[in-house]
Amino acid sequence: MASAAVLLLVALAVVLASWMLTAAMHRLVWRPYAVARAFRRQGIRGPEYRFYVGNNEESKALRVATADDVLDLRSHDIIPRVLPQYKAWMASYGKVFLAWAGHMPALWVGDHEMVKQILSTKAGMFRKTDPGPSILALMGRGLVFADGEQWTRHRRVVHPAFTMDKLKMMARTMAECADEVLGRWVARAAAADGGVARVENVGQEFGELTADVISHTAFGSSYREGKEVFLAQRELQYIVFSTMNNAGLPLPGRDCLPTKTNVRRWQLTKKVRGTLMAIIRDRQAAAKDARGYGNDLLGLVLEANTPTGTGGQRAAMSMDEIIDECKTFFFAGHETTAHLLTWAVFLLGTHPEWQHKLREEVLRECGSTTVPLNGDSLKKLKLTTMVLYETLSLYGAVTMLMRTAAADGELGGVKIPKGTMTMIPLAMMHRDEDALVQSLPFNSGWEGPLTAVSQPLLKVRC
Numbered sequence: 001m002a003s004a005a006v007l008l009l010v011a012l013a014v015v016l017a018s019w020m021l022t023a024a025m026h027r028l029v030w031r032p033y034a035v036a037r038a039f040r041r042q043g044i045r046g047p048e049y050r051f052y053v054g055n056n057e058e059s060k061a062l063r064v065a066t067a068d069d070v071l072d073l074r075s076h077d078i079i080p081r082v083l084p085q086y087k088a089w090m091a092s093y094g095k096v097f098l099a100w101a102g103h104m105p106a107l108w109v110g111d112h113e114m115v116k117q118i119l120s121t122k123a124g125m126f127r128k129t130d131p132g133p134s135i136l137a138l139m140g141r142g143l144v145f146a147d148g149e150q151w152t153r154h155r156r157v158v159h160p161a162f163t164m165d166k167l168k169m170m171a172r173t174m175a176e177c178a179d180e181v182l183g184r185w186v187a188r189a190a191a192a193d194g195g196v197a198r199v200e201n202v203g204q205e206f207g208e209l210t211a212d213v214i215s216h217t218a219f220g221s222s223y224r225e226g227k228e229v230f231l232a233q234r235e236l237q238y239i240v241f242s243t244m245n246n247a248g249l250p251l252p253g254r255d256c257l258p259t260k261t262n263v264r265r266w267q268l269t270k271k272v273r274g275t276l277m278a279i280i281r282d283r284q285a286a287a288k289d290a291r292g293y294g295n296d297l298l299g300l301v302l303e304a305n306t307p308t309g310t311g312g313q314r315a316a317m318s319m320d321e322i323i324d325e326c327k328t329f330f331f332a333g334h335e336t337t338a339h340l341l342t343w344a345v346f347l348l349g350t351h352p353e354w355q356h357k358l359r360e361e362v363l364r365e366c367g368s369t370t371v372p373l374n375g376d377s378l379k380k381l382k383l384t385t386m387v388l389y390e391t392l393s394l395y396g397a398v399t400m401l402m403r404t405a406a407a408d409g410e411l412g413g414v415k416i417p418k419g420t421m422t423m424i425p426l427a428m429m430h431r432d433e434d435a436l437v438q439s440l441p442f443n444s445g446w447e448g449p450l451t452a453v454s455q456p457l458l459k460v461r462c
């Protein structure tokens with residue numbers, strides 16, 4: 001009897017093991033082979049798939065090889081640094097090619113019409129790519145990662161906070177934060193020999209400025225608690241990214257072990273959630289007392305989320321979903337804007353003639369004694385806006401977008417199977433001559449400034 005049970009167990013183990021082996025072989029060997037062949041037949045080639053790791057190692061080696069390259073101050077060709085793999089593979093296979101992120105097919109698409117199709121598809125064919133549990137735990141599934149029905153529902157609630165009149169109301173707060181930083185710089189210069197001081201780490205200074213701006217504009221009167229959330233999230237971000245970079249092979253359950261890092265991660269996650277919940281409850285209580293939700297981003301979102309708000313007849317977003325959107329404001333709005341300011345200042349430093357033009361414009365439109373304290377004066381700063389657009393085009397913080405095919409489908413006449421990731425090399429496309437004449441969904445409205453400023457500022461040597 002006992003031996004029959006053992007035999008049965010052994011048989012089950014053998015069946016299970018062979019089933020797992022077959023599934024793994026299908027995933028890691030047969031499917032990549034079949035997918036690569038199907039693409040090849042349609043004229044799409046690319047670097048060869050390697051078992052399990054795909055092209056990850058080549059890609060990493062290319063990034064490591066160029067990581068210490070020093071850029072030429074007068075050239076804006078940052079592609080060898082930011083997308084070296086795209087540059088290398090494009091040279092061999094053209095603007096559209098197939099590479100492998102592990103065993104997942106990754107179709108790199110540098111063709112404008114195809115990118116338009118990916119980003120404007122209404123049928124939900126190309127979905128946001130799942131960033132994985134670590135990033136989701138850090139950033140939450142706010143608008144940046146939400147998709148389908150969830151994206152529509154969140155968007156309806158969050159959108160009113162970002163209309164021009166609402167943003168204009170925040171311009172004064174932003175200007176006050178900037179004025180504080182400038183005041184520090186001016187005082188430093190006044191105390192220095194010859195009235196000139198050096199700002200050592202302008203990126204860090206702008207990082208602190210934008211952290212201040214986002215804490216004030218998102219959380220208004222709860223700014224101090226908001227700043228605490230920001231600092232906790234920044235530490236969490238450091239932990240998550242360094243764990244991901246040193247991860248090696250995935251070890252199931254690794255995140256659940258009570259290691260020093262994991263314990264700190266749990267504490268920070270709890271602190272972020274607890275502080276945000278307390279801020280939100282305070283606002284809800286204030287609204288009940290007829291004091292209102294507040295005019296900051298959080299207040300406007302909470303107001304739109306009430307049953308009578310733009311969210312619909314009942315609260316559209318749960319407490320957790322609101323918390324995720326708060327995390328998104330910090331992540332989406334902090335480093336991106338610090339990065340923009342840093343590169344704009346760099347470009348103006350290397351193009352003093354434009355610095356002069358912008359200074360003249362600001363003095364003309366805003367007067368010599370005040371900073372542009374309201375949204376209306378910002379509208380008059382045409383050249384300044386053009387330079388910021390140009391900076392975004394040349395040195396935008398987001399160098400690449402990803403989407404994943406939710407079903408078998410077609411892209412620019414190429415059949416692509418479900419699960420194919422599409423990689424959009426934004427930084428490369430902004431340097432593509434076609435980008436200056438064609439308007440993409442994500443940069444409509446940029447065309448004027450781009451072509452207008454591109455002569456003096458844009459000297460691309462790709």
Ligand code: HEM
Pocket residue numbers: 143144155328329330332333334336337340392396397398401402
């Ligand atoms: C110069 C600064 C910024 C840059 C370069 C930038 C860039 C981008 C890009 C490329 C996307 C599209 C991502 C995708 O579709 O996969 C995006 C989406 C988004 N960004 Fe920004 N962003 C900036 C500033 C901000 C700020 C200040 C906020 C908010 C406080 C913000 C909030 C968002 C949100 C909520 C989304 C998702 C929108 C949606 O899907 O409806 N961003 N951003």
